[in-house]
Amino acid sequence: MNQSVIKALRLLDFFLEEKKELTLSEIATKSNMPKPSAYRFLTSLEVSGFLVKIKNTEQDVRYRLGLKLLELGNIVSEQLDLRTIALPWMRELCADINEAVHLVILDGDEAVYIEKVESSQAVRLHTRVGKRSELYIGSGPKLLLAYLPETERETLLEKMTFTKLTQYTIKNKEILYKEIEQIRCNGYSISKGEQDEETIGISYPVLDYTHKVIAALTVSGPNTRMQVKVEETIRKKTKETASRISHELGYIETNVL
Incomplete structure (x- = not known):
C-alpha cells in the first residue's frame, strides 16, 4: 500500500x-x-x-x-444510474430466458463486468461482478471496442497484444478488424468459445441520451443450451431489453447503429 x-x-x-x-x-x-x-x-x-x-x-x-473530481464524480454517478436502471430489466430478462445476464462497460483498455444476474440452471458460468477482460475476448468487450470512436479504437488496437485462451480466441488484428466490421454491420456481437470453449455469449449495445454506447448487455451460457436458443429467442429478447434500458437512459431511437 x-x-x-x-x-x-x-x-x-x-x-x-x-x-x-x-x-x-x-x-x-x-x-x-x-x-x-x-x-x-x-x-x-x-x-x-x-x-x-x-x-x-x-x-x-x-x-x-479541481475539475478532475467533478469528472470522476460524473462517471461514478453515471455508472450507478446505469446499474440502477438496468438491473430490473436484467432480472426480467434472466427470468424469461434463464441464462446469465451481464452488464459490461469500458474502463481504459479493458472491459469490466459491473452487474450480473445469475440463472437458476444447475450448470452455470464462473463469472463475477468486477471481472476484467481484454477487448478482443467475449461478445461484450468486442462490442464496446467496435462502437468506440475510430481514433480511440485505433489507439487501443495499436497497442493490443493477443493471448490465446482457447482455439477460438481471436489471434490477430486482421481477424479482429473483420469482427469489428461485422459487429457494426449486425448491431450485435457474438462470442463462441473465446474465453471458455463450452460457452456462447451474445451482446447488444446500451446507449445514453447522446447516442453513445456506454455498456454492453450480455447473455451467456453453455453452448449445449445456448446454441439452440440464440437464434430462436435470446437474440430478440436481449435486443429488446437493451433497447428498454437505453430508452430509460434518455436514448431516442435513430439509425445511428
Missing part, C-alpha cells in the same frame, strides 16, 4: 468542510504535516487535476478542488 498516495488523497477531505479554499498553512495545520511535505502533496494533486492553485498575490495563495 502506497502511504504517500493515501496521505495526498486524505488532504482532499479538508475541502469537504465548510471552507472551500485553503492555504498551505491551513492544510499543514489540519494534516499535522510540515509545510514542505504538505506542499509536495498539494503540488502532486494540482498536477493531477484534483486541486487548483489560486494565486491572488505572492502572499495570498490558496487551493480549491
Whole structure:
C-alpha cells in the first residue's frame, strides 16, 4: 500500500468542510504535516487535476478542488444510474430466458463486468461482478471496442497484444478488424468459445441520451443450451431489453447503429 498516495488523497477531505479554499498553512495545520511535505502533496494533486492553485498575490495563495473530481464524480454517478436502471430489466430478462445476464462497460483498455444476474440452471458460468477482460475476448468487450470512436479504437488496437485462451480466441488484428466490421454491420456481437470453449455469449449495445454506447448487455451460457436458443429467442429478447434500458437512459431511437 502506497502511504504517500493515501496521505495526498486524505488532504482532499479538508475541502469537504465548510471552507472551500485553503492555504498551505491551513492544510499543514489540519494534516499535522510540515509545510514542505504538505506542499509536495498539494503540488502532486494540482498536477493531477484534483486541486487548483489560486494565486491572488505572492502572499495570498490558496487551493480549491479541481475539475478532475467533478469528472470522476460524473462517471461514478453515471455508472450507478446505469446499474440502477438496468438491473430490473436484467432480472426480467434472466427470468424469461434463464441464462446469465451481464452488464459490461469500458474502463481504459479493458472491459469490466459491473452487474450480473445469475440463472437458476444447475450448470452455470464462473463469472463475477468486477471481472476484467481484454477487448478482443467475449461478445461484450468486442462490442464496446467496435462502437468506440475510430481514433480511440485505433489507439487501443495499436497497442493490443493477443493471448490465446482457447482455439477460438481471436489471434490477430486482421481477424479482429473483420469482427469489428461485422459487429457494426449486425448491431450485435457474438462470442463462441473465446474465453471458455463450452460457452456462447451474445451482446447488444446500451446507449445514453447522446447516442453513445456506454455498456454492453450480455447473455451467456453453455453452448449445449445456448446454441439452440440464440437464434430462436435470446437474440430478440436481449435486443429488446437493451433497447428498454437505453430508452430509460434518455436514448431516442435513430439509425445511428
